[in-house]
Amino acid sequence: MAQVIKPTSRDQFHIAVICALPREADAVTLLFDEFWDEESDPFGRAVGDVNTYMTGRIGKHNVVLAVLPGMGTNNAAASTASLRSSYSNLKLALLVGICGGVPRIDDDDVFLGDVVVSKAIVQYDFGRQYPGGFEIKNTIEDSLGRANKDIRGLLAVFETERMRERLMTKSADYLKQLQEAARRKRRRAKYQNPGAIQNKLFLRDYIHQHQLESCDTCSNVDSSGEICESASKASCADLGCDETQLVKREVFYPDDGGFNIFIGRIGSGNTVMKSGKDRDRIAAQHKLIAFEMEGAGAWDEVPCLIVKGVCDYADSHKNKQWQDFAAATGACVMKAILDRYVVAEGAQGSALTQTNGKSVQNNTRSISGNTFGNNVNISQGDMTWNMK
Template sequence: MGDQISPQPPANRTHFHIAIICALPREADAVTLLFDHFWDDERDLYGRADGDMNTYITGRIGDHNVVLAILPSMGTNDAAAATASLRSSYNNLKLAVLVGICGGLPRIANLDAFLGDVVVSKAIIQYDYGRQYPGHFAVRNRVEDSLGRASKDIRSLLAVFQTEVMRTRLRRDASKHLKHLQEKAKIERRRADYRYPGTAQDTLYPPAYAHKHRTSCDWCTASDFCDLASKMSCADVGCGLADRLIREHSVEEANFSPEIFIGRVGSGNTIIKSGQDRDRIANAHNIIAFETEGAGAWDEVPCIVVKGICDYADNHKNEVWEDFAAATAAAVMKAILGRYIVHDRDSGFSQN
């Protein structure tokens, strides 16, 4: 059997049809573990358009040449500016995937959602864009105010992913990619810990249960918010184990496969850290998760948000899941790209 021929780098930027966008370096670190080849190991081959301030990582994932952009900071404004620059340099993009971590609803479509599961957007709602009336905030979500529908190509892709047979295939593929990511991280001695943290670390409290000091604290006595407590873990402030909501995990910890939920994702510059506000906004707009970049990127490129649930969008601090949730999102992203069909004209294939 002969040596496998390595793929050749594309001739120029017009041959890149897939972009991956991450808001945080830790999110990009997980994604790069699933690159099959890098085109910029030695140097940047492709440059950028005049006025583009982004720095890119280029390579190949499966059958696709991809360009990875890391945002300068979180938020819809930075996402919009960076994505517009991305589009100016890579003007033949067919799909952008926003990959990273998010706050998720603990129950989605009558199913329990757990930390490490992944949400995929079929629409974006900018939940903090609207009008503030006395005692009432009205989100502007009429047709003429909305961020628009996804492209037909993306809507068709997501419709297929919502079938049971394809959902099973995506979960199977994502599980395989997650294991590969974890093994490669060990080989490369990455500092992030991509191991499954365990069900004991997946704690959920009632929406009204405040994360505050349970011992003497003037701020916590006067209100349900304390800046010092907000930076501490539940164990440190004394959130009671007996107060947790008990849910049955049907996961094999040694063989974790993320559940994949497809629905409307809330996007805005306001990070939701309140269980009560989470439920109020989600119920009003049928939202399954909250993140901070999708609304900025949505109008610039045809995009899908793929994010791992690292917390329940409440005020109970838990950083243990961030690296693992970034890894599960990256794994689902690669599974999606594995099912994304390139058009003949884009792949270079032609029929006689």
């Protein structure tokens, strides 16, 4: 009979979830099965670590949740380094939240609320601008971006049709649970799908700008590439963006209230992608399925998996209606992935432990090697595991 064991030290955590925004963390917290820090923070932090954490259990895993102090790859790099100093035994870090999606992947339309999972991370803005074009320095197949063996194995399973269906069904179930939990806790965020009619994709070249009132900055957008600040903050409805400029397509969500999941290469940069033209050009160049801002920074410290809900189409148009729903769908896929994730044999700290009378104490542990690399030796008392 499996029983829930509360961990006694930070070393017993193998999974981290990293969010860039409180909105994203809010959705994730609704999917914790239990918190370990309800009363106080029993685990603390390493010296010099200024992150704040929430700890608890999601399914069979102990999970530490970290919220970054802001967006962007630099914030992500600094905070993830601290996370790693405090939680040195992590095996998998999941970057969970919202992102900008590429509207069409191969033969499939992507709709707001669908979820992307990273097979690789491309730092598309790190490189050199030459007169003839931009050359990125870190390509995916280099050390940056390619998921480690452990994660690659997991993703290969999800790329089979059967397991992808399973993942989608499980995620849809979790979405119902999350929506119910949000209702019970009277959360202010709106986790319902805003509906097909709100799912608006404008033609690539149609720019979000002052359409009705005269504006010097916006009227020069074709030559400058810039719209005025007030337009950049206003919604499409406020500016009068023309709905005859929408891409005509049938918006489809599965009957079970679910959404689609795409696995592929995700572009990570320090600025928000908000141009339909650049989006399509860069996506085609690097075969990207989505754009976000933390993966490349976090990856410097820990190999991670990006799991994010699509809240906009990475173009200039603005609408915040999908952010909560997309944060929820991303979080649900994270939980469904964790259900299938098995921490390498020999690693201690699964939240569910068989109670066979042989409890393992954690007092004489030393760890050598790169926890995220291939080989790690853990010595505990007189036993040694070689984890691959």
